[in-house]
Amino acid sequence: MQTKHFFSDPTHLVLTALNSITVTNPSLALDVQNKIVFRRPDAPRKSKKVSIVTGGGSGHEPAFAGFVGHGLCDAAVAGTVFASPSAEQIRRAAMDRVPTDHGVLIIPNNYTGDVLNFGMATEKSRAAGIRTEFFAMADDVGVGRKKSGKVGRRGIGGAALILKLVGALAEAGGNLDEVYGLAQHVNNNLVSIGTSLEHVHIPGRRVPEGLDTIAPGDAEVGMGIHNEPGSHRAKADLVELVKTMLRSLLDPNDSDRAYVKYTPKDEFVLLINNLGGVSIIELAGITDEVNRQLNSDYKINPVRVIQGTFLSSLDGLGFSISLLKLADTGLGAGKSLLELLDAPAEAVGWSAPISTSTWQNRIDTPVQLKDSNLAEENPSNVKLDPAVVKKVLGAGLKQVIAAEPEVTKFDTIVGDGDCGVGLKRGAEAIQELLDSSSPGLTDDIVNTVNRIVTVVENVMDGTSGAIYAIFLNALAHGLRDQDKGSTLQADTEVWAKALKHSVTALGRYTPAKPGDRTLMDALVPFCDTLYAKKDVHAALNAAKEGTEATKNMKASLGRSVYVGGESEWIGKVPDPGAHGLTEFLAGLANAA
Template identity: 60%
Template sequence: MPPKHFFDDAVHLVDTALRSLTLTNPSLKYDADHKIIYRQHSEELESIVSIVSGGGSGHEPGFAGFVGKGFLTASAAGSIFASPSAAQVRRAIDHVPTSKGVLVITMNYTGDVLHFGMATEQAKAAGTNAQFFAIGDDVAVGRAKGGKVGRRGIAGGILVLKLCGALAELGGSLSEVYSLAQHVTSNLVSVGASLECVHVPGRANPPETHSAGIEIGMGIHNEPGNQHIEATLPELVQMMIRQLLSPEDTDRHYVHITENDQVILLINNLGGVSMLELAGIVHEVCTQLKDFGLVLVRVISGTFLTSLNGMGFSISLLKLADTGLGDGKSLVELLDFPAEAVGWAAPIQRSTWDTGMTTKTQAVAPVTKTAKQIRESTLTWGPEFASKVLRAGLTQLIAAEEEVTRLDTIVGDGDCGIGLKRGAEAVLQILSSLPTDAVASVQNIASVVEKSMDGTSGAIYSIFLSSLAHSLRELDEGPAKQVVDSKHWSIALQSSLTALNKYTPAVPGDRTLMDALVPFIDTLSSSGDIKKAAKAARDGAERTKFMQASLGRAVYVCGEGQWVGKIPDPGAWGLQEFLNGLASEF
C-alpha cells in the first residue's frame, strides 16, 4: 500500500514538529531532552501567573502550539497519544517563573492526570505555589459510565486554556486563574464525531475497528464513540446538539443551556476535514443552534485539538456567565484578549463582532433577464421535440458521469464528470419550459449552464452556447416566422466555434473536448447527418487516447506512459456521450 505519511519515524516527527514552533514564534524556546516548549524569560513574564499544560503528541496545535503571550507559559509533550512523564512536567515547571504561582492544567485523561498531578505535588513539596486542574468538557461519556473519572477533556478545553491565559496576562492571581478554570469548565459542553479512525505514523495499518458510518462521541485518542450511525450532516448535527443541550438526557445534561442564552461556539477540526467541508459544517451548526434560539456571541472555527488526521469535528458550547472578576474580565473580553500563539486562530476583533451583531444583513435579489425580457426572434423550433432530443443527450451524459470522473481522476483533477453532470441536471430542469423561440431557448440553456457549471468546462460551454444564441440571432431574417433547420444549425455552430477560438487556443490534436466538438460540427456541416456527426465526435474522442496533452491539467500529470493508448480525454469523452445520446432520437 502507498505510504499514509511523509514520516515513518514517530519519535523524529514529534521532535521536529516541536522544533518548528521556535521557527514560527521567536519568543519560544525548546528543551529537546524533555520535549518542552516554553516562553523566554522576561521581566514581564516574571510578574504574571505561569500556566503549564501539555499532553500526548498527535493533537497539534494542542498543546505546544498554544504557548505564547496571552496563552500558555510552557507545554510538555508526550509521544503520540501518550502522556508526558511527571519528570517532563516537573522540568516544564522549572522552566517558568514561579513567583506569582503556577497553574498546572491538562485534559482529564488518567495518564495526564497522574503525571501532571504528580509533578504538581513535587513542585509544591519543593516550595512552589502550584495548583492542578483537569479539564472535562465531553458529554459523550455520561455520568453513569464516566463514574468517578468524570468527563473527558476534548476541544472545548482550549477555551479554558485561552481564558486562563488571558486572565494571567492581565495580572490575575493564581486563585483567580484557578477559579476561572473551574468556572469555565462548569459552563462548557463538547461532543465530537468522526467518519473513521486514524493511522499513526510509524505503525502498521490498524485493523478496521468499525464499519462504514459515523462515530458520535469519538475521543481524541482513536477511542470509539458511544453511538455508530449512518446519517446526513444535518441529521448528525441535530443528534450532536441534542446530546449537548437536551435536558431530558439527564445522564449527559451537564450544563443547562436554553433559549436566548448567550454562548460562545467553537467548532474544531479533528485534523482531516478539508477547510471547505469545515466551513459547511460551521454553517449547518450555526443554523441549527439559531433555530434552537441560542445567541451566538462568538463563532470560532479551525483546527485546535486534533486526533492526527482524524476525519471528524467537534462542537463546543460555552455558556456566558458572570466571572465575578470585574470590568474587562468577562468571558467574552478574555476570549478577545490578544494572544501570540501559532495554534490560536481568532483574528476577528471585538469591534467587528459588536458591529456585525447589531447590523442586519439584507439579501439582495439578483438581477436576471427572464425569457420574455430577451429580445424575441422569428426563428422557431418545436419545443416538445427539442426537449425530447436534449433529454436523451443529457440523460446519457449523466449516466456517463462515473466513467468520465474515473478518467479525469487519472489524467486530471477528478471534477470533469461531476461538473458535466451538474450542468446536465440543471438543464433537464428547464426542458419542459423551453419557448418556441429557438434563440431564447438556447440563451436560457446558456444561462443555466453558466450558473451550474464551474471550472474550465463550464466556461467553454457557456461561451459556446452564448455565441450559438448570438449566431442564430444573426440568421434571423424576420419578420416572418421560420423554423430552424440543419442549415441554420450548421452555420451557427461554425460561427460559435470561431468565437470560441478567440478565448482558447485549443484545436483538434491538443487532447481536449475540441477533438470531439470540431469533428461533430464539420461533419454536420458537410453531410447534414447528425448520426454521422455524432460518430465523428466519438471517433475524435477515441483518438485522444493516443495524443500527448498540449492543454489542460493532463499536461501536468505524471506517468503519461501508463495511460497513453488507454485513457481518452475526459472532456472529449463526456461531450461525445451527450452528442450520441442526442443523435439517438433522429
C-alpha cells in the first residue's frame, strides 16, 4: 500500500483540488464553504435547460467536480475523502447554485450515505416548489444480486457514462422527464466491474491496525471504490482476470449478475477506467486485452472505446471495465445514446477526443504493411564466408553474454543497472540469427550486417541500443562503399576502413568522445588502432586501455552523470558500456 503523499491534511487537499477545477476551467466557480463546484451564472448557458447536480465523497477524481461544465453537469458537491457531502451542502447546490426554472436532476452514486443525503436534499428542493428528480447510479456487478440485497448495485466507473449522456441530453434541450428517464435507461443497459491489486491509503491517516492487505500476486475481483471487498480474490494474471471480469459482465447464465440481456446484433460502448494508480502504459495494455477478448470470446466489437481516469479510488492500483449496450432511447433523431455520447463537452474530467466522423470511417480490416528488405534488394560484392562469421562473431557474443553479471554489477553501482541485461539480450538475439537455418546467412557480408542491424534495432533499446544501431547501419554503408563492382573479400583492411567510416558517422549524432566515460572510450581506440595498424590484437589492447582509463574519469554524459556517491567508485569501477564492449571485442579478436 502506498502511504507516501505530498499532502498530509486531507481537508486542505480536498479544497485545493476543488479550486484547481476553476483554475483549469474558467467557466466554473467554487463555493468553498459548501464545497460546490458549479457553472458560473455569468457564463454562456442555454435557456430552458435542465440542471444536473451530482457529487459524492472526494478521492474519486476527476469525478465528480471534473464533470461540471458545458455539455455535462451543472454542479458537483464534494464530501470529505470517501464520505458523502451533507444534505445541506447538496440543498445549496440544487436550490442556490444552479438555475431551477426548468427542473433539477440530482444524481449521485448508489451508496447509503449518498442516497440518504442527496435524497434529503431532493425532498427539500421539492418542498420549495422546484421540480426535482432523484436517481442513484448503480452499475457494479462485482457483488451480485444475492450479496447486494435490497441496497442494489454499487455505483462505480460506469457513472461517468451516465453523467455524460444525461448531461448531453439536457444540453440538447431535453426536458426533466426525458433526462430522468434517460438516466434510468442507461443504467438498465450498463454493467461494470473493477479489480485491484491493493487497498488505498487516505492522505494524513494512519494505516488501521489489522487492515487486510492483498497478498503479492493476488487481485481483489469486484473491489469497490472505498476499499470494500469484491466477490473473491484471484491470481493477478491479466488474461485470466479479464476473462473472469468479462464473464461477470456478459454471462447470460449467471443469474446473480446477468443485468443486461443482449443479442449478437447489439452494439456496445467500452469504457476502461483507471482507479488512479495504474500507469498509462499498463492501462493501455489492459484496454487492448479487454478489447481482444471481447472480439474473440463474445464477438463484440465495441463501436466506441474510451480509456482514461474517470472515477478513481485515490491511488487505487486497479481498473474497472464498463459495457454500455446501445439500446434505443426513443427520443428521436440526434438523441441516440451514441450521438449523445459523441456530443461535445467542456469538462476537465471527460476525455474522449475522437470525433464521430473518425469512428464512422473506421475500417477494421488490417492494413497491408509494406516491408523493405534493403539487404536483399541491394546485394553487394563484399564477401565473407558465413562459417567465419559464425565462428568469430559467435565467440564475441558468447563472451559478452558470459560477462553480463559483471557488467550488471558495475552498472548497478554507477548507472541504472540495465546495461548488462541489454547487451546480453542483444547478443542472444544475434546468436539466434546465426543459428537460424531459414533463411541462412550468405557470403554477402553487407546483407549479414543489415540483418544484424534489424535484430539490434528490434531488441536493444535505450541510448546504447541506439548507438549500436547507428554504428552498425554506418558499418553496412562503410562496407558497401568499398564495393567497386567486383568481388571483394572482407579482410582486415576492408573492416578497418568500414569501422573508421562508422566512427565518423556516429559522431554526427552523439557528442560522446573518448574521455566522457562511455562505450566510446573502448570503441574509438579499437577502430582507430585497427585503421592505423591493421592488427586486431593491437586494436583490442587499445580498447582495454581505454576501458581501464574510465575508472578514473568523471562522467560527463549518460546516466552516470546523475548518480551520487562518485567518490566511492572512482578508480575502481570502469564504465559498464565500455567494459561490455571490450569483452565482446576480446571474443572477436581471440577467434579471428
